[in-house]
Amino acid sequence: MITLSSRQREELVQISTEVRLPARTIIYREDAAAEWIYAVAVGTVKSYRDLPSGRRALAIFLFVNDLFGLAENGRYVNTTEAVVPVTLCRFSLSELMGLLQQDAALQFRFLEKVTHELRESQRRAILINRRDATGRLAMFVALMAARTRQAGQPEGDVPLPMSRSDIADFIGLSLESVSRASADLERRGLVKFESRHRARILDRAEFDKLVAAV
C-alpha cells in the first residue's frame, strides 16, 4: 500500500481529473495512443487482450488504489474496461512524467508500486501454471481474499465483482471448467458461493492447504 505525503498528494491532485464511468465502459483500447494514466478510486477494472483465436486473455484485475495505463511506444498494451460502475483518477501522462522527474521522493513511490506489481505478476504467472482446475480457482479466490483482507474488510467473506467468464479468462480455464471447479470446492466444503458475486471460505485450514499445494 502506497502512502503519500500531503504535499505529494496535492501535487497529484493538481494534475488529475476525477472520472465516473458506468459498468462495462471501455476505458481505452489496446493500441490507442496513450495519453493518460489512471488510478482506481472506486470499483473494479479489468485489463485484457483479445487473441486472434477468439480467446480473451485477462492480464489483471485492478482494484482501489491500483494504477493502470501501461504503454509501450506511446500505445496502450491492453484494453481496459469497467467491471462495475467506477470512479477513476486520470493523469496526463506527460504532466505526470514531468512531475516524477522533478520529485524523486514521489517517483520513488511509483517505483515501489511498479516493483510490487512486477512481483505479483510473476507470482501469478507461477501459480497460474498449476494444472488442476480446482486448485487454480482456489488460488484465485485466495488472491481475492488477500486483497479484501488488506483492504481491512473481514476475511472469509470474499467479494467477486467479476463474472465467471472473466475469472475463466483470467485463470486460463474454460467457463465450464470454472463452474465445475466451484462445484467441486463446494462439494468439498471449502468454499460456499453464496451468490454470483460473493464467496465464503468455510474451512480455512483445508482451503489454504489446497492453495499451497502447488
Added chain:
Amino acid sequence: MITLSSRQREELVQISTEVRLPARTIIYREDAAAEWIYAVAVGTVKSYRDLPSGRRALAIFLFVNDLFGLAENGRYVNTTEAVVPVTLCRFSLSELMGLLQQDAALQFRFLEKVTHELRESQRRAILINRRDATGRLAMFVALMAARTRQAGQPEGDVPLPMSRSDIADFIGLSLESVSRASADLERRGLVKFESRHRARILDRAEFDKLVAAV
C-alpha cells in the same frame, strides 16, 4: 534498452562491484535477506521457486543488462542461479536506494526498466496460457529469438543456453512434452535444433504464424 549518461554510469560504477561466478552457482536463495541488486554483465541467470509439490517454477531468465534482486519485506522472492559462467554487477541495495532518491533522472531509467519488465511479464503470462505444447515452445523460441535480434546478432540462429528441463519449468510443460514439441517443430520444418543449445528458425513465415496463433 536503457541508455545512461556518462555521469549516471559513473555514479553507478562507484557503488558497484563486479562478480564472476561459475555455472550453476546459486547467487541467492529465496527468503534470504536482500542486501544486493544485480545486473547481468555477461551470461544467463535463471530465477525460480521450488514448489511444495516438487515442481520448479521458473519465473524468468535474465540476460545481459537485465536487473535482478527483487525483494519483498527485505527478503528475496526467488532463488537465482547462474545457467552458464556469468559476470554480474552487484549494487548495495541501500546505497542504490539512496542514489535513486537523489537523482530523479537516474531513477527514471530504473522506473522505465521495471515498467518494461512488468509489460513483458504480463505478456508472458498471457502467452504461456496457450494450451498446445508445440505452440508454447514456439513462443519460447520466438522470445529467445527476439532477444537475440535486439542484441544485434543475426536472427534465425537462436542460442538457448538453458537446459530442456529449464525450458520445461519456464513454459509449464513436462520435460517429455518439451522434447515431443521440439520433435514436432522439426517434423513440420519450422525449426531445426542444431545442438542442445542452438536452434535455427527455418521457415520464418510459418513459424511466426504458429507463434501468433494464440
Added chain:
DNA sequence: CGGTTGGTTGAGCTGTATCAAAAGATGTGG
C-alpha cells in the same frame, strides 16, 4: 570404458476443452 547427467521415445490414464442443452438470474415494459 563404466558412470552420470540430460534428453528422447513409447503406452496408458487422467482431466480439461468442446459441443449441446437445460436451468437460473436479471432487466424491461405492461
Added chain:
DNA sequence: CCACATCTTTTGATACAGCTCAACCAACCG
C-alpha cells in the same frame, strides 16, 4: 408485480492433449 426476453451459469457426454511411469539413447567425464 408479474411475464417475457436475454444473458449468464450449470450440467452432461465425448474426444483428445499432455502427464506419468518406464525404458532407452547419447553425450560428456574422469
